[in-house]
Amino acid sequence: MMLADLAATSDQLGATAARSSKVAMLVGLLGRASPDEIGVVVSWLSGELTQGQIGVGYAALRALPTPAVLSSMDVLGVQSAFDELGGTAGAGSQSRRRALLEDLFGAATAVEQAFLRRLLSGDLRQGALIGVMTDAVAKASSVPLTDLRRAAMLSGNLAEVARRVRVEGAESLREIGLRVGRPVGPMLASSVADPLAALDKLGGDAAFEWKLDGARVQIHRHGAEVGLFTRSLDDVTARMPEVVEAIRALPVHDLVADGEVISLREDGRPNPFQVTASRFGTRRAAAGQADVPLTAFLFDLLHLDGRDLLDEPGQVRYEALASIVPDQYRVPRLVTSDAAAAGRFLADALARGHEGVMAKSLTAPYEAGRRGAGWLKIKPVHTLDLVVLAVEWGSGRRKGWLSNIHLGAREPDSGRFVMLGKTFKGMTDEMLAWQTQRFTQLATGPMDQWVVPVRPEQVVEIAFDGIQRSTRYPGGVALRFARVLRYRDDKSAEEADTVAAVRAFLPAQGT
Numbered sequence: 273m274m275l276a277d278l279a280a281t282s283d284q285l286g287a288t289a290a291r292s293s294k295v296a297m298l299v300g301l302l303g304r305a306s307p308d309e310i311g312v313v314v315s316w317l318s319g320e321l322t323q324g325q326i327g328v329g330y331a332a333l334r335a336l337p338t339p340a341v342l343s344s345m346d347v348l349g350v351q352s353a354f355d356e357l358g359g360t361a362g363a364g365s366q367s368r369r370r371a372l373l374e375d376l377f378g379a380a381t382a383v384e385q386a387f388l389r390r391l392l393s394g395d396l397r398q399g400a401l402i403g404v405m406t407d408a409v410a411k412a413s414s415v416p417l418t419d420l421r422r423a424a425m426l427s428g429n430l431a432e433v434a435r436r437v438r439v440e441g442a443e444s445l446r447e448i449g450l451r452v453g454r455p456v457g458p459m460l461a462s463s464v465a466d467p468l469a470a471l472d473k474l475g476g477d478a479a480f481e482w483k484l485d486g487a488r489v490q491i492h493r494h495g496a497e498v499g500l501f502t503r504s505l506d507d508v509t510a511r512m513p514e515v516v517e518a519i520r521a522l523p524v525h526d527l528v529a530d531g532e533v534i535s536l537r538e539d540g541r542p543n544p545f546q547v548t549a550s551r552f553g554t555r556r557a558a559a560g561q562a563d564v565p566l567t568a569f570l571f572d573l574l575h576l577d578g579r580d581l582l583d584e585p586g587q588v589r590y591e592a593l594a595s596i597v598p599d600q601y602r603v604p605r606l607v608t609s610d611a612a613a614a615g616r617f618l619a620d621a622l623a624r625g626h627e628g629v630m631a632k633s634l635t636a637p638y639e640a641g642r643r644g645a646g647w648l649k650i651k652p653v654h655t656l657d658l659v660v661l662a663v664e665w666g667s668g669r670r671k672g673w674l675s676n677i678h679l680g681a682r683e684p685d686s687g688r689f690v691m692l693g694k695t696f697k698g699m700t701d702e703m704l705a706w707q708t709q710r711f712t713q714l715a716t717g718p719m720d721q722w723v724v725p726v727r728p729e730q731v732v733e734i735a736f737d738g739i740q741r742s743t744r745y746p747g748g749v750a751l752r753f754a755r756v757l758r759y760r761d762d763k764s765a766e767e768a769d770t771v772a773a774v775r776a777f778l779p780a781q782g783t
């Protein structure tokens with residue numbers, strides 16, 4: 273397949289709003305790819321390189337050679353150039369890499385250059401596209417979407433799944449299961465207002481658990497080997513030796529479990545989230561262990577000694593968990609159909625300093641990587657996870673720091689972000705220093721301008737007093753009294769809240 277074909281499709285995708293048209297374009301393109309090419313095509317159009325990082329960033333792509341007039345590059349040729357770039361390291365590698373990039377971009381037409389630049393700078397990485405691509409791979413290979421999604425989630429690699437279906441047939445997807453040691457996307461929750469609404473949705477009986485304000489952790493154990501992964505599947509094993517020890521003490525050989533780690537005070541109450549984050553989010557790792565120990569609370573079990581439990585009902589998974597994990601390492605839980613009892617459980621959780629409760633179906637399976645219908649969260653403080661689109665230099669006491677952030681919500685169909693407002697409130701000095709460095713890395717424009725646009729990748733959790741209609745911003749809504757609670761490194765921009773989720777907070781018309 274010629275690169276021009278792929279670059280043109282990428283362009284058309286960007287110019288098309290309708291999801292079904294995007295899927296149709298991709299189905300057409302996938303049909304034209306050979307078995308060797310299909311993985312690369314899926315990967316690139318989902319904004320990823322099959323090699324992962326090859327160390328070419330925005331800065332290296334600023335000055336490009338004059339584009340070629342005629343298109344001559346094919347996909348596999350470009351793929352080998354990426355292999356070579358990724359493999360060039362050590363003494364003299366700088367100039368070698370520059371020469372390789374010159375050759376690559378010098379052979380590309382203007383349209384191809386634009387595509388390669390967006391691919392290499394991470395600009396094509398949009399969650400919306402991954403969803404559309406998953407649909408397209410399912411359609412192109414006539415596999416039911418649920419089967420394809422499941423295989424992609426369990427293997428963590430849509431490109432490889434697409435290649436496998438093409439080369440080995442749809443049957444081969446059945447062999448893809450949970451593998452101990454390879455993290456899968458965690459199940460996520462939707463929001464409801466109160467326990468009654470939760471019981472209504474879950475149909476009678478449900479489990480209520482404390483919602484701890486710590487950090488999600490997925491735990492894998494095979495014999496003495498333990499792996500700990502964040503919500504975004506980063507390996508953080510080395511940062512939490514005390515959790516590794518606690519897991520090693522459990523009477524099992526193989527397990528995959530889901531839980532939350534949190535730092536507790538001596539009286540058992542939770543420390544503020546920032547304290548947990550100081551251990552979890554940095555590479556200071558075990559250094560902070562003595563003063564900020566972490567406790568893991570488990571709430572689900574996905575695999576136990578050779579048996580996958582993903583498809584088992586919630587209560588069966590919980591009983592399996594209870595059979596191997598002592599009480600003090602499980603999240604407190606109440607199974608009830610009584611809204612008043614659940615309400616008391618919620619009030620008690622809040623009084624003890626926790627964030628709220630989770631209500632969970634006793635019958636639903638574990639929906640890896642999805643905001644499943646079986647988990648509902650109930651918490652009194654409303655927050656939104658938004659994406660930083662630009663940042664302004666501070667003045668006065670904040671001179672020299674990147675301060676006021678521009679906030680955007682996600683538009684799922686286009687994969688773009690809509691600005692909703694700005695805030696400089698709630699930032700500690702430590703946050704200001706951190707964000708100045710972070711947004712300098714993400715900048716897509718000159719740093720000497722007052723407003724610095726950034727790649728929309730950093731998610732921030734914002735508390736607010738309300739949402740109002742507004743003509744100032746393109747989404748028609750604006751945040752009232754927005755303030756920063758924390759930066760969320762465990763969420764990618766494609767998981768940020770949507771414009772529709774923001775609008776749901778609007779007061780009813782006429783009130």
Ligand SMILES: Nc1ncnc2c1ncn2[C@@H]1O[C@H](COP(=O)(O)OP(=O)(O)OP(=O)(O)O)[C@@H](O)[C@H]1O
Binds near residue numbers: 460462487630649
């Ligand atoms: N008992 C529990 N069961 C499941 N998740 C829990 C529990 N206690 C705390 N959590 C945390 O709550 C999160 C579930 O909420 P959700 O799926 O919406 O994730 P989120 O978008 O990160 O939400 P939030 O910002 O409210 O934490 C989990 O990712 C987990 O980190």
